[in-house]
Amino acid sequence: MRLADLLSLPLVALWQQKTRTLLTTLGVIFGAFVLAASLSIGDGVQKTINREMRRVEFARRIEVSVSWGPAAPAARETRIEGTFNESRRQRLLKSQQEMSQRTRFARPKIALNQERLALIRALPHVEQVVPDVNDHGFAILENRSVNTTLCRARPDDETCKKRVVAGRFFESPAENAAVITEDLAYRLGVRSDAALDALVGTPLVLEFRAPKTEAPIGLYLANQNGDMTLETQQALETLMDRLPDSLEKLGLSTVAAAAIRGALKKPEEPTKPMPTTRETLTIAGVLRAPSDEELNAPHEYSVMHAGVLLPYETAAAVFFRGPDPKRKEGLNNASVLVDHEDHVKPVLAAIRGLGLEARAMVQFIDRQRLIYLLIFAGMTCVAAVALVVSAIGIGNTMFMSILERTREIGIMKAIGADNLHLQLIFLIEGAVIGVVGGILGLLLALAASYPGDSWVRSMVNRDLDIKLEDSIFVFPPWLAASVIAFTALVAILAAVYPARHAARIDPVKALRHE
């Protein structure tokens, strides 16, 4: 038999039973439609998520933080005085220890210091390390000083760029420049528009001092008259040094004097003189205060409210040159940008290997993705079941049609049809239904993707801050090929039994069959 005839005989048979063929094929079309649609959305949603994430570099970020260890050990050993039974003594000791722990600060297990930042920067695939520097010190302009908060900024910070009212924003993360707010300039004595514009290019001095006491009396005074100048701070420190020796002159009661002396008691080990550092930077620009709108948008609090901004590498260098306790304890956080989202996981592991804590948004997104994946896997299973059901339909219809055509099959055998021919003819009948149903189902899914897309787009535009440009339905060639191949396979499998039955028909009996 010729190949063309092997194809045309089944086609003619299908054509002669149009209604039956149509109904059988409808089942396949439906199964193929659901299969194609679910594969298409599944793939499209994955691609959309990836594309959106690449756009916002959100997926490439790792937030590094230190892990906090137990509090520093108490300077003095906790003792329980008096006579108590042993179990009560233990209980009292325990609560005393807990109390003293609570009043001391916890220390990071591993400090996020300059060496560790350098190690992170040296990891493969790390593109950028932005240390999270938040500090306070004194800003000094000519002979006026005022206390201020200080924060690091990224040169590509769009909101900050928009706030520039004089000069410019940073050009590189390591330039020796600072940007200050209008408000700080005013507090430093600038009193005209011209003077404010003239600040650009002039030097700004920053002074950092280690705090002398954990109960700064200065806070109380600062609240009374607004600003704290360097002079006030120095005066307060002198006052605190001299106060214990001058208590008698204040005419306090003995009890009150003793209480204050106890509170001001210096640590037992001799104190080193606390270092003070000074930095000189060039003012690159002046920023206005953030607008309400800018404050309502997602933002980083410290960048929006700091009086002085430094480019992030300069900020880290300044921080680590600062007075001793800072340098020792390091930073709390840093933000790492990886070159590609696929490399986030190894970098995460490497940072954790340094003893630091690290989290990536990608992990949350992965969980999200897993949920999508499960949903689409479920849909695909439903589609597969639909196809199997339609396959049973194909098998059933073909079997019925073969029973009806028993005599015809007997005639074909009598005039020379081979078993193999008949088997092939019916298998091809099944395959034709499968392929045609697969193609139509695929086209239906393709057609449905247009209204589907605009529906999804209107929903996304209404509820989310994402602008969808591309379709969330994708039909790559592999998808089309596998849907058609799968439906054809299912249909052929459904035809195997009827085809074998047809081939085995005994022509003598079939011809007797009326």
Add this chain to the structure above:
Amino acid sequence: MLKPEPESSAGEIAIRLRDVKKTYGSDGAPVHALRGVSLEIGRGERVAFMGKSGSGKSTLLNLLGGLDRASAGHLSVAGHDLGRISRRALARFRSESVGMIFQSFNLIPSRTALENVELPMIFAGLAPRDRRALAAHALEAVGLGARLDHRPSALSGGENQRVAVARALVNRPRIVLADEPTGNLDSETAETVMTLLLEHVAQNGTTLVLVTHDEELGRSSTDRVLRLKDGQVAQ
């Protein structure tokens, strides 16, 4: 289509049966349709089988046509040992070496006269153009040149049987087996059909085996009449 007789050394013998038996049914209730038939039919010879209903005539014809296999004995048709050849070779034998005509026409109702005649050539692997021409020619030869595109339901009994004759002869088989070809036809139509058949047989030197209940027809249209009785050839 036509191919050289593989066993031309067998001389003039087209059909040879040696103690052929056919038993139907289970071991419990066997039906012995043929109880040992031995006969020889020469090439180009015309033979009629006659006998009572149930004597095994159709059974014998089905064996000769390769539609069924004998239960025992040796059966050689047109040089093929039908007891030995493979199923595929048997299908080929049916397509190329024999043409069968049945009492009930056995045309495919959904296909036109032309398509019905074409069908054996499809299984024989002929090109569409060739087989269409041959089928049309065969239908013209039986006087149906104007009815090529009619389905069997639109044709009379005699016309249908002429289509069946055309289909049986179109592959130019060496042997034609006809099982009561005129059984469903009135005498006039029967004569037309028989004339067409006999003309073809005469022209091509075809061997003809005809099963009939009609004494007159059997004797007038064949060289030899064999009688079957209870599955055996009566002397």
